[in-house]
Amino acid sequence: MIRRHLALYFLSRGFAAVGNLVAVAVFTRLAGPEVYGHYVVMFAAALVISGFSVQWIRYAFFNHYRSDEDRDFFASFLALIAASMLVTVAVAAIAFALDGASFAFAAGALLIGLGTALFEVITEVCRTRLEVGRASLALVLKASLVLALGTLALLFEQSALALAAGIAVAHLVASIPAAITLGRLIGGRPTWREARKLLVFGWPLMLSFGIGAFAQGIDRFYLASLEGAAVIGAYGALSDIVRASFTVLAESVSLATVPLAKRQFSAGERGEALRTLNHAFRLLLVVGTFMTAAFLVFAPVLLPVIFPPSFLEGSETLLPPILVASFLLVVRNVYLAQIIYFTRASQLELVSALILAVVNLVLCAVLIPRHGALGAALAFLGGQVAAGLFFLLAGRGEFRMPTPWRPVVGMALLGIALTLAGQAVSGWQFPLPTILAAQAGLFVLALAITGLGFGLRPRTLLAEGSAVLAAVRR
Numbered sequence: 001m002i003r004r005h006l007a008l009y010f011l012s013r014g015f016a017a018v019g020n021l022v023a024v025a026v027f028t029r030l031a032g033p034e035v036y037g038h039y040v041v042m043f044a045a046a047l048v049i050s051g052f053s054v055q056w057i058r059y060a061f062f063n064h065y066r067s068d069e070d071r072d073f074f075a076s077f078l079a080l081i082a083a084s085m086l087v088t089v090a091v092a093a094i095a096f097a098l099d100g101a102s103f104a105f106a107a108g109a110l111l112i113g114l115g116t117a118l119f120e121v122i123t124e125v126c127r128t129r130l131e132v133g134r135a136s137l138a139l140v141l142k143a144s145l146v147l148a149l150g151t152l153a154l155l156f157e158q159s160a161l162a163l164a165a166g167i168a169v170a171h172l173v174a175s176i177p178a179a180i181t182l183g184r185l186i187g188g189r190p191t192w193r194e195a196r197k198l199l200v201f202g203w204p205l206m207l208s209f210g211i212g213a214f215a216q217g218i219d220r221f222y223l224a225s226l227e228g229a230a231v232i233g234a235y236g237a238l239s240d241i242v243r244a245s246f247t248v249l250a251e252s253v254s255l256a257t258v259p260l261a262k263r264q265f266s267a268g269e270r271g272e273a274l275r276t277l278n279h280a281f282r283l284l285l286v287v288g289t290f291m292t293a294a295f296l297v298f299a300p301v302l303l304p305v306i307f308p309p310s311f312l313e314g315s316e317t318l319l320p321p322i323l324v325a326s327f328l329l330v331v332r333n334v335y336l337a338q339i340i341y342f343t344r345a346s347q348l349e350l351v352s353a354l355i356l357a358v359v360n361l362v363l364c365a366v367l368i369p370r371h372g373a374l375g376a377a378l379a380f381l382g383g384q385v386a387a388g389l390f391f392l393l394a395g396r397g398e399f400r401m402p403t404p405w406r407p408v409v410g411m412a413l414l415g416i417a418l419t420l421a422g423q424a425v426s427g428w429q430f431p432l433p434t435i436l437a438a439q440a441g442l443f444v445l446a447l448a449i450t451g452l453g454f455g456l457r458p459r460t461l462l463a464e465g466s467a468v469l470a471a472v473r474r
Helices: 002-064 071-099 103-128 132-156 160-174 176-185 192-227 229-266 270-306 315-334 336-343 347-371 373-394 405-426 432-453 458-473
Strands: none
Touching: 002 071, 002 103, 002 132, 002 160, 002 192, 002 229, 002 270, 002 336, 071 103, 071 192, 103 132, 103 160, 103 176, 132 160, 132 176, 160 176, 192 229, 192 347, 192 373, 229 270, 229 315, 229 336, 229 373, 270 315, 270 405, 270 432, 315 336, 315 373, 336 347, 336 373, 347 373, 405 432
């Protein structure tokens, strides 16, 4: 089951990653550094809105969902979503007014924040119910519609608000296939008993996701205030493309493994749950190692294709800290933070978010005035290190997420060797297609060796591939 789910999620998330690359390439060229910079800050504010509005509810649903027959639980879940979004809109509007933000900025942030939040919470229900096909379809639709509607919006009007509106509509339309399946769960009535269960587990997450989203955007807010929209546009575009590429693939691992591990743990199968989580950790290492090495090796060719020249200034210096920070971000978010479902201690996420916010803010205040965009990247990296270390140390009680260190060392050495070998090939005096083919061959060889080291055999992969194709046809 894990491999079939992994393959479906990897296919859909891989498509989403490619779609994101194309979207950024198109948007940066149509918008330009200043307009795209306004959009980057707007999107950072939207993540804070999303974090406070419904992100906490989707995780509370994941923790408490037991059966489709519990209609009152689902009705209470929907009622909380509606109430939370109304309160968030009111509070955000007041905050924007007090801050003196323009109507366009406030409207764009609210559109993106609520649109992405609804998409995430609806697909979360599919994920929790192990409806992999619908969740994967929603991801593919989202990637396609974001590119199409975002492009149309910028062609119609070259503004951050237009782009925000296009992306918000794309998320809402893409959620329809996942929303259709929820119709069978409707029929109950909201009750205080069910709502209270969600609130008790979710209120620390409301604070942690809201504070965490703010902490993730501190580098952008601070850099934009000091350096202007054009600088944050280039920095935000590069960091977004890296983070998105890591996230879409790393979340495939999480989506395919953590719900299964939680179900095993709830059924009393602790040993099976630990084996599933161990498998997830190793897969994350593989994804992170190969993604980091690929960016470092292929960046000189890839980045000029994605970004116009005005977005590439200083990218060689910015890329390494952004890569490491993005890797640590996904390890913390999609793996280490999942401990809250096995210890029932959602406060851990809140403490981690506070640590991230404090460390990131202090480092931004120290580094950005001196080093500009590089200081922002280093500050973000420092925050991820501190927040990740907290989860590692806090999870040493009754239950801790498996983090075997021998594969970490092995994959780190492999990543370094692969990067150095790939960069050495770049110095060959051969045509570019030959160099790229040789570098790709190195990655394929390293991936094959890694697969054998983790126990994957060609016969097994062929069997699982046939199962995935059969599932896609159904």
